[in-house]
Amino acid sequence: MVAFWILAPVMVAAALGLLFARKAVHAALLLAVVMISLAVLYAVQDAPFLFAVQIIVYTGAILMLFLFVLMLVGVDASDSVVETIRGHRLFSTIAGLAFGLTLVLGVAQVSFGTVIGLDSANKDGNVPSIAQILFTRYVFAFEVTSALLITAALGAMVLAHRERLTPKPTQAQLAAQRIKDYAEHGKHPGPLPPPGVFARHNAVDTPALLPDGTASEASISRVLAARGTVKSAPDIAADINELDTPGGDA
Amino acid sequence: MSVTPFIVLSAILFTIGCVGVLTRRNAIVVFMCVELMLNASNLALVTFSRANGNLDGQIAAFFVMVVAAAEVVVGLAIIMTIFRSRRSASVDDASLLKY
Numbered sequence: 199m200v201a202f203w204i205l206a207p208v209m210v211a212a213a214l215g216l217l218f219a220r221k222a223v224h225a226a227l228l229l230a231v232v233m234i235s236l237a238v239l240y241a242v243q244d245a246p247f248l249f250a251v252q253i254i255v256y257t258g259a260i261l262m263l264f265l266f267v268l269m270l271v272g273v274d275a276s277d278s279v280v281e282t283i284r285g286h287r288l289f290s291t292i293a294g295l296a297f298g299l300t301l302v303l304g305v306a307q308v309s310f311g312t313v314i315g316l317d318s319a320n321k322d323g324n325v326p327s328i329a330q331i332l333f334t335r336y337v338f339a340f341e342v343t344s345a346l347l348i349t350a351a352l353g354a355m356v357l358a359h360r361e362r363l364t365p366k367p368t369q370a371q372l373a374a375q376r377i378k379d380y381a382e383h384g385k386h387p388g389p390l391p392p393p394g395v396f397a398r399h400n401a402v403d404t405p406a407l408l409p410d411g412t413a414s415e416a417s418i419s420r421v422l423a424a425r426g427t428v429k430s431a432p433d434i435a436a437d438i439n440e441l442d443t444p445g446g447d448a
Numbered sequence: 449m450s451v452t453p454f455i456v457l458s459a460i461l462f463t464i465g466c467v468g469v470l471t472r473r474n475a476i477v478v479f480m481c482v483e484l485m486l487n488a489s490n491l492a493l494v495t496f497s498r499a500n501g502n503l504d505g506q507i508a509a510f511f512v513m514v515v516a517a518a519e520v521v522v523g524l525a526i527i528m529t530i531f532r533s534r535r536s537a538s539v540d541d542a543s544l545l546k547y
Contacts, residue, residue: 213464290470298463310451314501350518357525
């Protein structure tokens with residue numbers, strides 16, 4: 199019961215955080231907190247098999263799937279705060295609170311009788327006992343589950359599959375396109391220049407210098423340039439001057 | 449160990465998940481709230497399994513987990529497909545079926 203009273207406030211707080219988290223990634227992490235705490239509560243309640251399955255399947259597989267999809271969709275895809283239906287948030291909160299209040303009051307008034315406990319049911323060990331029931335009484339449901347999982351896997355493949363609408367360009371076509379671009383727009387047909395390699399600077403954020411001393415924009419990634427983390431040519435030149443001063447010949 | 453606190457916690461978590469489904473607009477967060485509701489019901493199942501002294505509740509919770517896994521796989525694939533065509537994961541934007 200100690201575990202319960204420690205974990206219950208944590209779980210409720212994390213679940214409430216799920217409601218208010220602006221970013222979906224934070225919501226996923228809070229959900230992980232709830233799920234791991236639930237796993238501990240399963241372990242407390244003589245369900246070691248479900249404890250393992252909860253951590254492996256829910257926290258391990260399902261939440262990772264959520265995070266993968268979040269990465270595909272864009273991590274900073276935050277929720278919009280604008281209400282499309284007037285009073286939508288207010289009324290749904292009222293409805294939810296009424297529902298929860300009814301549920302909690304109802305549960306609190308019911309007497310559940312004496313707790314029998316799982317000591318006799320688990321006497322061969324939890325996993326063998328579950329297997330015993332699963333493969334006898336529930337064997338049909340278990341087999342149907344396999345059909346469900348195969349259907350879900352096929353469905354996900356069909357939904358995630360993207361048909362190629364244009365034929366894949368061959369090497370010859372790509373080469374012809376490069377030469378065509380050069381003829382029409384003067385675009386350099388060869389590979390882009392590598393970043394600058396100097397005595398003191400050798401990194402992707404260091405632009406290569408053209409013969410006239412200016413930095414070549416083609417030698418650095420557009421992303422780095424947009425972030426503004428590119429070293430400017432005068433900085434590099436300053437370092438070189440420092441080397442030229444007397445005593446700095448190290 | 450009494451049963452009531454566990455069931456009350458399960459009810460609270462279920463309610464929070466319910467409110468989340470009603471109020472949140474990001475489809476992925478809505479999905480997480482559905483998962484929270486499934487987890488809350490699992491807690492109730494495991495608790496009742498202990499109260500009644502047989503393992504059927506744990507088996508039911510196990511099946512809920514399996515179905516939840518299948519549901520998440522298909523649901524997230526649907527969200528991805530919608531995102532690919534509409535560039536948005538908001539449930540409000542997927543309203544073309546209405547017209």
